[in-house]
Amino acid sequence: MVGPGRQERSWIRGARAGSVSDLEALFREHWPRAHRAAFLVVQDAAAAEDIAQEAFLSALRNLDRFDRRRPFGPWLHRIVVNRAIDWSRARALRRELSEVPGSEDFDTGDLGTFSEGVGAGLASLPPDQRAVIVLRYLLEYTPGEIADLLDLPRGTVNSRLRRGLDRLEAIVDRERR
Amino acid sequence: MSEEVKRSLQRIHAPDEIEAQRRAWALVRASFDTREPVAWQKRNRRPLLLVALGLLVLLAAFLSPPGRALVGSVRDAVTPDKNTPKPKPALTALPAGGSLLVNSSKGPWIVHPDGSMRPLGPWWEGAWSPNAEHVAVTKAHRLAALTPDGTLKWALARSKLLHGARWSLEPPSECCRIAYLNGRQLRVVAGDGTGDAPLRDVVGPVAPAWRPAVTRQVAFSTIDGRIELADVDTTKTIWLSAPGDPPMQLVWSDDGRRLLALGERSLRVFDSNGNKLWAIGMPVGPSGVVFVRKSHRFIVIRYSPATQRSDLVLFQAETSPGEPRFLYSAPGDFGTLAISQNGDWLLVGWINANQWLFLRLTSSAKVESVSNIVEQFGGSSEAPLDTAFPKSVSWCCPASP
Numbered sequence: 207m208v209g210p211g212r213q214e215r216s217w218i219r220g221a222r223a224g225s226v227s228d229l230e231a232l233f234r235e236h237w238p239r240a241h242r243a244a245f246l247v248v249q250d251a252a253a254a255e256d257i258a259q260e261a262f263l264s265a266l267r268n269l270d271r272f273d274r275r276r277p278f279g280p281w282l283h284r285i286v287v288n289r290a291i292d293w294s295r296a297r298a299l300r301r302e303l304s305e306v307p308g309s310e311d312f313d314t315g316d317l318g319t320f321s322e323g324v325g326a327g328l329a330s331l332p333p334d335q336r337a338v339i340v341l342r343y344l345l346e347y348t349p350g351e352i353a354d355l356l357d358l359p360r361g362t363v364n365s366r367l368r369r370g371l372d373r374l375e376a377i378v379d380r381e382r383r
Numbered sequence: 384m385s386e387e388v389k390r391s392l393q394r395i396h397a398p399d400e401i402e403a404q405r406r407a408w409a410l411v412r413a414s415f416d417t418r419e420p421v422a423w424q425k426r427n428r429r430p431l432l433l434v435a436l437g438l439l440v441l442l443a444a445f446l447s448p449p450g451r452a453l454v455g456s457v458r459d460a461v462t463p464d465k466n467t468p469k470p471k472p473a474l475t476a477l478p479a480g481g482s483l484l485v486n487s488s489k490g491p492w493i494v495h496p497d498g499s500m501r502p503l504g505p506w507w508e509g510a511w512s513p514n515a516e517h518v519a520v521t522k523a524h525r526l527a528a529l530t531p532d533g534t535l536k537w538a539l540a541r542s543k544l545l546h547g548a549r550w551s552l553e554p555p556s557e558c559c560r561i562a563y564l565n566g567r568q569l570r571v572v573a574g575d576g577t578g579d580a581p582l583r584d585v586v587g588p589v590a591p592a593w594r595p596a597v598t599r600q601v602a603f604s605t606i607d608g609r610i611e612l613a614d615v616d617t618t619k620t621i622w623l624s625a626p627g628d629p630p631m632q633l634v635w636s637d638d639g640r641r642l643l644a645l646g647e648r649s650l651r652v653f654d655s656n657g658n659k660l661w662a663i664g665m666p667v668g669p670s671g672v673v674f675v676r677k678s679h680r681f682i683v684i685r686y687s688p689a690t691q692r693s694d695l696v697l698f699q700a701e702t703s704p705g706e707p708r709f710l711y712s713a714p715g716d717f718g719t720l721a722i723s724q725n726g727d728w729l730l731v732g733w734i735n736a737n738q739w740l741f742l743r744l745t746s747s748a749k750v751e752s753v754s755n756i757v758e759q760f761g762g763s764s765e766a767p768l769d770t771a772f773p774k775s776v777s778w779c780c781p782a783s784p
Contacts, residue, residue: 221415229415230408234712237404245397255403262411324391343389374388 218274233262236279239345240286246340247290248297249329257293261285283345284355287337294333327377335370338363401696401709470738470752474498474759478741478751479723481780482531483730484511484518487773489761491520493531502761503533508774512550512559512574515779519548519561526563528576537576541565547590550574553598560615562591562601569603571615582618583611592633592642594655602642604630610644612657622657634681636674641700643681645672650683652700660702669693669716669734674700675744676726682710684717684731693717695731695742711742711750716769721778732756734772 214235220228240261245254265272265282272281328336341352349367353360397403475498477483483494491509494500503509506520506527517528517536526545527538543566551560551574559574562582569586572579587604594600599615608629612621628646635642641660642653650672651662668686675681679700686693693716697708715735722729722744731740737756743749758764762771 226412226415229411233408233411237407238400241400241403241407242395242397246392246395251398251403254397255407258403259407259410262407263414266411266414324388325395328392339388340392343385344392346389371385371388 214278215274218269218272218278222269222274229266232278236282237262239279240282243283243340243344244286244290246328246344247287247333247336248293249336250297253293253297254290257289258286261289279345280347280351280355283341283347287341287355291333291337294336323378324374327374330377331370331373335366335373338366339370339374342367396706396708398706401707404709470754472754474500474739474753474756477723478743479725479728481724481778482515483721484509484777484779485760485773486775487760487762488757488766488771491518492760493518500759501533503529503531508546508548510548510550511777511779513552513780517550517574519550519563521545521548521563526561526572528561528574539572539576539579541570543568547588549591549593549601551593551599551601552595560593560599562593562603562615564588564590567606571601582613582615587629589630589633592635594639594642595635595637596639602633602635604633604644608646610642610651610653610657612642624651624653624657624659627651627662631670632672634672634674636679636681636700637677641674641679643672643674643700645670645683652704660700661704663704669718671717671720673720673722673729676722676724678726682720682722682729684720686716691715693733695729710744711740713740718772719774719776721776723778724780730776730778732772732776734768737768737772 214232217228217232217235221232237258241254241258244257244261245251248254248257261282264285265278272278328339331339337356338352341347341355342349347355349360349363352358353363356363474494477494477496477498480496482496485492485494486508489502490506491503492500493503503518503520506522509518509520509529511518515531517530520527520529524540524542524545525538526541526548528536530536546564548561548563551562553559560571561574562569562571564570564586567585567588568581569583569591570579570581582601583603585606587606587608589604591601591603594602594612600612600621601615602610602612604610605623607626609626610624610630610633613619614621627644628649628651630644630646632645633642634645640655642655644651644653645665647665647667647670649662649664652660654660666686666688668688669684670686671684673682675697680697681700682695682697684693685696692712692714694712695710695717697710699705711731713733713736715733717731718734719732720729727743727745729742729744731742733740733752737754739753739756741751741753756773757766757768757771760773
């Protein structure tokens, strides 16, 4: 993971010192991707919003202990994605006890059927595979970085990525036909 | 496959993203306000210890003769990078190719990709020709065509004040026409200055907008806020909309299939046949709109009188506006929008801060800013910003908006 930019370090320094504008800059920089990542993993708009909010609040509570030589994004994404996985597992357990309605619709705008296919395909993957796909292809971490973020062996990350991509490909192909 | 997945994931949005962000910010802000700040000494205990240790080491090094050379090299290495102040005090380069035509309070200027800029002379406003080979300029009763180095190709004069000149976007083989306003009269002249003739005698004050990808069709507003599309060869009306809020800006999508009419209180979206797809109310205040290149999505400035902030919001010009997506926000007024030729960068004029913001629209969002915009285009730092700040910017080619 590369180090944070000068501007991000300045925002963190400012936020620690009580600057609302620096906090807002940090929030605006990181919220959209954190929220979207949470949504893609949990497939539930309300839960994604709660998870991303809680992750931000948690990061904020620990801002004084944060090493600002390190980038803020991975720190936040670690919290978001791990919470999202926990939430998805808990929901899967609840589903076994009582059927829950299907996942949220994706907003793909006018982007065509492939995005819709990937969105639907993602929903059919187990949460662990969804998480690594989202970390790899939305947040653009390397497999090594994902292994660090999720405390997993790198081989496990690679195999989840491979299995997830294979299943997505099969689903998208089926929908294209 | 993995590249397709990446592109697709980066295009998927959670429902209600913009409102979710607003709610989250309100919560984060409230939590921050109640946070107990940690004392500076406590927060910096470890760094202070490290600094003290470092000073001891440096002092020891400095006291020995061979150490003096080492201290010199360390000092050079830790000198702050002087090239990365934020915002930049001057426009040293454009983040993407193409050139800007800037209509400043001191007349039109051209800015090249390397940041070099030149005024076009004592004209009031200018507009690019399709390939930036010429600029149509107006001042008082005169309309002229110049080359980008300021050489006059031709000029004409008319009885009323001339403004809103726009060059048609036809291919070079059929090039070109200029539509312009002579007071409230809409006229069209060939690109070589010949064949000047009126198209309509009384129209609204907004600059006409040539329809891209279709030759010789121009949209303009009537005095009651209707939008009319006319064929300039036959002078016939192709379609005429219902009356509405008089537009301040008419903007076509690159493919000529969508037209936006932005008024003081509303935004109307039309298809190529003049059917209104949808409309929304707009808060009174600074506004502007630009299409994302090669798409039916567009970015609009939405000012909030309650918070006195300007937001950039993304909509789609389809049968419904889609879920609006919040892109960026800042206190005060945004005044102009222009999009780079490759579609990756959006220029936003931030009037109150006397800055231009360059927002990267690709997946890895980024903001660069340049200050002292008024001064860089010949304006006075003493003048009020709302009158001295450049009124519009067009990023070619093809020109935007």
